[in-house]
Each structure stands twice: as structure tokens, then as C-alpha cells.
Amino acid sequence: MARRNKKNSQDPIKESLLRKSISAKKDMFGRSLSLSALILIGVVVFSIFFFVLSRGLMAFTLDGINPFKFIFGTVWNPTTPDSNGNLQFGAFPMIVGSFLVTLLSALVATPFAIATALFMVELQSNWGKKIMHPVVELLVGIPSVVYGFIGLTVVVPLLRKTFGGSGFGILAGTIVLFVMILPTITSLTVDALRNVPNHYRELALAIGATRWQMIYKVILRAATPGILTAVVFGMARAFGEALAVQMVVGNAPIMPNGLLESASTLTSILTQGIGNTSDGSVQNDVLWTLATLLLIMSLFFNLIIRFIGKRTNITQGGH
């Protein structure tokens, strides 16, 4: 070692090249710092998955519930045995309920969101930027319990008065979720529209397109992947929303017969039951299974978003 140092000292440039500089060391430090953060997050995510999955599968492995019957069974009766003395765990009503409120609210919210975003970006960009955008982003941040509370005190009584019945149900859930995901979809659609390069607009107008033709033939078409991502994001939010839905949907674990009858979603049954069951009981295990279903679904939504995002990169990769 000593001999080598002696040798190097004869050539200062060689020495400095072979020695790690301070900035290179700092570089290494930063690298290892972010790497360890990444590893930590990776471990956390993996543990959550492992934990939920292992608990979720207990209902099948330990309690011997038939997975097929669990997913497609239509009777949810986890506490009181039926005439044969069996407890019934059919999650299908909740699955249907979750998908119904998600799809319906996205269906209603999307046209509104696109129209609002178009107004903000294409028609009134100054005013839209200064006022509308902050307002929409504010709406995204309102806690869901507030939405649920408003739903409970305004929407449900209104539905009761208008259509009769209790007012609780899929329709009330849809309305609350519609208001909740509208800002999410709008905000992301605005981003998608802003991402359409300005020269597409110039180009369309320079060829003789009217403003409306420019919007629907070029801008909406070029922004379609982004808008789809926005919708899926909104749906993911609607699907995973627990509190607000639980407050207005009625929480009757039966197959929804109409939009106005009390129904339930995966999240609403989960939040409702989680405090009323003891750890390790069948009733608790099946809630974990519901959580697993939710996790898988949100994973699925994420995959869709990534898939759409990938396609966007290809179509805009020309520049």
C-alpha cells in the first residue's frame, strides 16, 4: 500500500484521478440514501400485500369457505345461521354494488368533467387558469366524510322526498361519488388537454378548421389516452371510497334490485364490520377477504392506467 502511494505521488494527475473525489463521494451518499428510501417503501408495500393477502386467504384455507361461493354467492349472512345452521358468505351483492356506483358515477361525471376542462383550457383559458383551476383542485382535497355528510343531509332526504322510500341506496351513492370524482377527473382532463402541443391547435386552425372542429377532431382525439386515464383514476377513487358511500348507500348486504333501494359496497361492509368483529373469527376473516378483493381491484385499475399511459408515450413519441 505504502509503496503504491509513493509511486502515485510522483504523478499528481494520476493520483487525483485514482482517488475518489469529494463530489463523487457525495454522489454515492445521495444514491445510497434514495436507494434505501426506495427499499423501505418497497418493503412496506410488499408487507401490506403479503399481510392482506395472507389474512384474506384465511377464510378459504382455515374456515373452509368455497372461494367460488364467496365471490358469486348472493346471500351475506355472517352472524346468524340459516335453517341448516350454516353462515352464509356471498360477497356478490357487494361486488355488484361497488361496480354499480363506480360505473354510474363515472358515466355521469365524465361528460361534465370533459366539458368543464374544455371550458377551462380551450375557451376561457385566462379565467379558467386563475379561478376555476384552483377551485377544482380545492374540491379534490375536501375530505370524503364532508361529502358523505352533505350526502346524508341533503341528497338522501331529497331522494326520499322525490322518489319515496328511504332515500338510501345506489342512486344516493352515485350522486355523492359523482360530486367527489368530478374534480378528480376534471383536474386530470385539464392536464391531458394542456399536454396537447400547442402547434396542433395552430395547425388545425391554419388548415381552416373552426374552433369546434379543432377541439373535437384534434384536441380531444390527441388527448384521448390522457382523458381515459383521468376517468380510470376517478373510477379507482370511486371504487375505493368508503366513508362517504357508507353514509348514504344504506348498507343492506342484498342484491341491489333498483337504484333507490338500500344496497352495499365492498368498502361500506368493510368499514361497518371492522369494529364489530373479533380478530381471528370467521366474521373477521371474511372482511379481510373483502379487503383482498379491493386491493386486487385497485391493482387492476393501476394496471389499466399504466397501460394507457404507455400507449400515450408511443403516440406522442415523435418529438
Next chain:
Amino acid sequence: MAEKENYLLTTKNVNLFYGKKQALFDINLSFPKNGITALIGPSGSGKTTYLRSLNRMHDLTPGVKVEGKFLFHNNDIYSDNFDLVDLRKRIGMVFQQPTPFPFSVYDNVAFGLRLGKKISKHQLDEDVEKALRQAGVWNEVKDRLGANALGLSGGQQQRVSVARVLATKPDILLLDEPTSALDPISSRVVEDSLLDLKKEYCLIIVTHNMQQAARISQTTAFFNDGRLIEVGKTREIFLNPKEEETQDYVSGKFG
């Protein structure tokens, strides 16, 4: 100069302001029915600004004020009753960046055609092919009309852009440095296409490339600092300019 009747587009006393800053000063320039007019000059000389005023692209930018007369078929294109959409169909524009829409080649060229009244699929096919042939790119793209235009090479993209404008059968084609983003070989191909087009169209091209101006244009206008310094036959401008400024620019002393 030639007699007045041959001019398709005449501009008189054009002044243009970006807010308070004046960008063009008193430009008088006319363009014949066919042939290529090159607008040359250093960066910031106002040539692109002038070009964009010819089909009212400045309308899109807030705070721009345009003054002067722009006579096209004896109508002022800035008059209130002039239909902007129709104007831009007659005076088409090709931009500096090759900018196809992220659609198929066919949809790109058919874009302008589909804006107007409905035309038959057969007619559409014919017009698309004709425009692509005029732009000199048909042979290269005829087997991939359904492919995304962004997958073409830069030179092909730019010629598809030219075809897209040609498809609407304009009278005038404005070209804003159409080859500056292309390699020399692609530039050459685009230039050849333009040379074919000059027989039928009035082409107005902004270029930084003086060799290009010399190669393809009949008339050259030299801009500097928002003023039109000199306009004349391209040969004259390059070999025997009247103004010293022009001489300095074409001989490469500045710019």
C-alpha cells in the same frame, strides 16, 4: 416590376405591434400567382411575423395589433366580413417543425378535406393520393397510409404536412422554414417537391438558408429589424444588391 394585375396577394403599409413594441414597419410587398418568393433575413428580423400575418395566425395571440392593407382577390383579409376559416383554406401554412397530428398518414392528409361539406370516400381517396403525389411523398407512404404519421422520417413528415395543406387546394402556400429541422438530404427532397409546386401555386417561404433561397426562389425579399430592406429578382439580390445591408447579409457579414 411586373404589372399589377399579376399579383395574387398585395400588402400595403403593414405595421405590426406586439403590445407596444413595433415588430414590422411599413412593409409593402406583393406576390405573383405562381412561383416562389423567399423571405430572408437574420433572426428577429420580422420575416416569420410577416408571414404569419398573411393568414391571420396572429389572431390567436392576444395583444398583437396588425395595421395595413392585405389585398387578396381585391378583398382585405383583415376586414370584418372576411371569413377566417375560408381564408385559411385558401392561404395554407406549413410550419417549421414537421408536425403531423398523431393520426394515420391518411387521416392527416384527409383532415382538411373532412372539415368542409361531406365528400364521398372515393373522392377522399383520390384527393388524398393527389395531394401526396403533389408533395412528392406518395411513393414512400402509399403502402403505409394507415400507419401513424409520427413514425415517418422527418422529411416524410414534412412532406405529409405539405400534402395536408395542399389537399384543401389553397391558392397560396406559406412555408415557415420548412426544412430547418431536416437533414440536408431530406431538405433536398422537400425542396424538389416545392419546385414542382411553384408552377401551380404561389409559395412564400421563410428561410434562414440563403443557398436554399437562391436555389428555389424567383423573388427574394430581405428583411432586417422589422423593415423590408430590399426586394427583387433572386439573382439580383444575391449577385447585385442595391442596398449595402443586403450585400452585407448575403455575403455573410452578419446574421
